[in-house]
Amino acid sequence: MLFIFAIIINEADYMLIQLEDGRTVGIENSNGDITYISHAHSDHARKGRIFSSKETFDLLYNNFSQKITDHKSHLSADFIPISDKSIELHPAGHILGSTQIRFTNSHTVVFTGDMKLRDSFTSEKARILDCDELHIDCTFGHQDFIFPDIDVIADRIDRWTRTRLMTGQNVIFGAYSTGKAQELIKILNDYSNITPIVDNTIEQKCKVYEKHGVRLERAEIGSEKANEIMKDKFVxxxxxxxxxxNSENWFKIQYKQVSFALVTGWALRYKYKYTAFPLSDHAGFSEILEYIDSARPKEIICHYGNAAWMASYLKSKGYNAKTESEWKLYSKSSIIESVKESSSSTNNSSEIKAVMQSIAQTG
Structure with missing residues (x-):
């Protein structure tokens, strides 16, 4: 049985999990023998041989159908002969199929990827995972970002939308095609009894959501159903x-009375030209603290967005916290020292060579 031998981070700030035989599991955009993908947003995805949930693969297949050479929803003997408990996937609550990954040996490491603890209409809620070392999503790791409950945001969207329609206006929403758009469709369906029109790109993602049991009432632009809906005021x-x-001008020429809105977590900090609702698929400040306090890690590494602010805040409260870049420097120096100690008592060790090779390759 193979166990995790070392955790290495490359120059692009991505992690590689090195096994005893030298093979690697890449984290997100890193180059490993197989690459773990936490969810189906393009900034976290890569081509080639991937390890992810089935939902993530199906959503990615729309973008990389000719580039994904192999997919696995679990790691078994045909790739890496490890125990089921050595590498585990758990829900992350970000979008459909999003996962966290936990590596367990004598030291337990969790990489949350993008995650949130709040309820969602279209994805499974994240689980808090006990660990020694926690790599956590801090996109919104700042006191500015304490998100309202989903029911509160849904009610605001419902009231704003119905008011616009009743006053003779069509409504155009801007939402990310994967995740946010489906959450918005579900809100319009369940709170407003509205069947929205959707862009072709969004429709392709909706089909995957429905394949995995998330019912979404919508009409694809250009379809007979959409044309019928658009005879009256529409969303x-x-x-x-x-x-x-440009799109604002075009819609106003075509449909006269039009109101625009956006759904984004950044609405809590920034003022947009259009109405903006703070619908986010990331954890806010209080959720990040909840995760940390429940998981009780010995070390916290803050990733993405407001990572620097969050790491500084955690340090001020007595936590052992670092940013990605701080952890990268620390990890490489620690591995090198470990190799030096081992080399003094071990001759021609293949394990030492493997680690030194990896350090050299990753800068």
């Missing part, structure tokens, strides 16, 4: 980046 969801001055 149309398009990708977030398409809500801009």
């Amino acid at each position: 149309y969801i398009i990708p977030f980046h398409l809500v801009n001055r």
Whole structure:
């Protein structure tokens, strides 16, 4: 049986889990013999041989159908002969199929990927995982970001949308195509009894959600159903980046009375030109603290977004916390010292060579 031998971080700040025989499990965008993908957003995905949940693979397949050479939803003897408890996947609460990964040997490491602890209409709630070393999503790791409950946001969206429709306006929402758009559709379905029109890109993701049991009432733009809905006032969801001055002008020429809105967690900090609702699929400040206090890690590594602020805050409260870059420097120096100690008592060790090779390859 193989166990985790070393945790290495490369120059791009991504982790590699090195096993005793020298093979590696890459974390997200890193190059390993197989790469773990936490969820199906493009900034976390890569091509090649991947290890993920089935839902994540299905969502990624839309983008990388010719580039994913192999997919595994678990690591078994045909790749790495490890025990079931050595590497585990658990729900992360970010989007459909999002996962956290936990590595267990004498030292337990959790990498949350993007995660949230709040309830969701379209994804399974994250579990808090006990560990020694916690790599945690700090995209919104700042006191500015304490998100309202999903029911509160859903009620605000419902009231704003129905008011606009009743006053003769069409409504255009901007939302990220994977995750946020489906959450918004579910809110409009269940709170407002509205079937929204959706962009073609969003429709492709919705089909995957429905395949995995999430029912979403919508009409794809250009379909007979959508054309019928658009004879009256309607709600149309398009990708977030398409809500801009050009699209605003086009919609107003075509449909006269139009109101625009965005759904984004950044609405708690930034003022947008359009109405913006703080619907986020990331953990806020209080959730990050809840996870840390429940998991009780000995070491915390803050990733993404507001990681520097969050690490500084945690240090001020007595936690052993680092940013990614701080941890990278510390990890490499620690591994090198460990190798030096081992080399003084072990001759021609293949394990030492493997670690030194990995350090050299990753900078």
